[in-house]
Amino acid sequence: MRGFGSFVSAARFCCALPVSPGIILGFPPKSLQNGRILTAFSHILRRVERTFAAGTKRTGARLMANQLRVTLEIGPKGKKVAAVAPDWPGLERGAKTEEAALERLQSYLPRYAQVAKLAGMDAEFADLSTVDVVEHYPGTGSTDFWGISFAFSSIDKQDLSSGALERELTLMQACWAFFDAVRGRVSAQMQKGPRGGGRDRDHIVDHTIHVEQIWAQKLGLHTPSDADRTDEGLRAHRDAYCNAIRAFHAEGKMARTWSLRYLIRHTAYHTLDHAWEMEDKDLTVGVR
Template sequence: MTQETRVLLEHGARWVFASALDHPGWARRGKGEDAALQALASYEERYRAVVGDDLCRPGAGAHLQVVESAPGTATTDFGAPDAKGEADLEPLDAAGSARLVTVLTACWDALDAVVARAPAELTRGPRGGGRDRDKVRDHVQEAERSYGRTIGVRVPPRTPWPEQRELLLTGVVAGVGAPPPTTGWPVRYWARRAAWHVLDHAWEIEDRTPSA
């Protein structure tokens, strides 16, 4: 029996985000529901190349099932997923936490590999904008430090990135068996958002790397 890929649709005024609830980092946007789902499906192979077949089976993009819809925010229309669904409140057990840790680590490894092989200067966007490689990397690191506070992890400024990542993963592990938070972000949502941010910028760097 084919296992469906659970999807949350997040409706903003400008963008709709489709997020695979059980695959942190696999989320894309489009101008409307159909476009968002098509974009999500089109990134299946790219996502699976990061996390592997065990965490994203081949053909997952062909079996998208919308199980939740939620209103978006100004953040959605800015270009980042921001909606939290009921699935994000599901209890987190040790196996689920280990899976989140594995996915997040794979996403970080993918970004590190992309940064290592990319040139310092990236191609510009259609309007001449866009950060260069090191500024993209620094942006991701600083954003993650900020995200940590939403799961109760305080990362001091200028903490080396490997140590920062270890600190953040302690917040994932601490979510095992914990009730849904009354403030901050549920751990499942935090993992989805953090992994999306890492991969979105890793793919940006890849796409903006000049051709040989």
């Protein structure tokens, strides 16, 4: 029995190694196929192999869960690159090179963590430990000019399950909630600078919501231009926006030429970009 126990211990050890357990136990391929060893230990080896495969699958799943997937959109002239985290709508940053775009994206992780917390996904977001660049794809002239994603990756074109859609809508709504919180605490006058021509807070807010109302037309929505003047009007617009996306998803429809996934992430990005702009230009002392 001692010898058998040693065999089982060795088998358990093998399950942690990235090669075939049978080979580690000293059984060459031919003996595994034709010899007496196969007859004596085949049922044990099958159990070991199943355990090994299951352990490998669990380990791979954990590694993937801890990775921040990133796609890189390359401008046609190579002037700008947009780094996009497709699993976290709104988390996108651009720069002049791939390396700089990735570095800038990662520098914004602490700021996006506030959005993840509002969405109830802070633990999931905090577990991200590595960046995995999963795709390079061509952008548009606007990518080169603005350093913003204006093209669709292969992930943007993938079908979404109902559960995945709700997750992305939850994150988009968290971006809205963050935007509202920021505009409620920053100064009315913004720090002057080249971006936006020195717009003040209300101008930035009006611009952000107005552009979103234009995109809503892709969903067949026509929101009153003054909907953002009251909390009730803005809430009604946003509820209609989300419900229209759900309806289009149920029918398998795109938002005109935009995939629903792109519409969600672009809406989230535009909202967050201007929320962060207001934070960066805030004249209130000790705002953050």
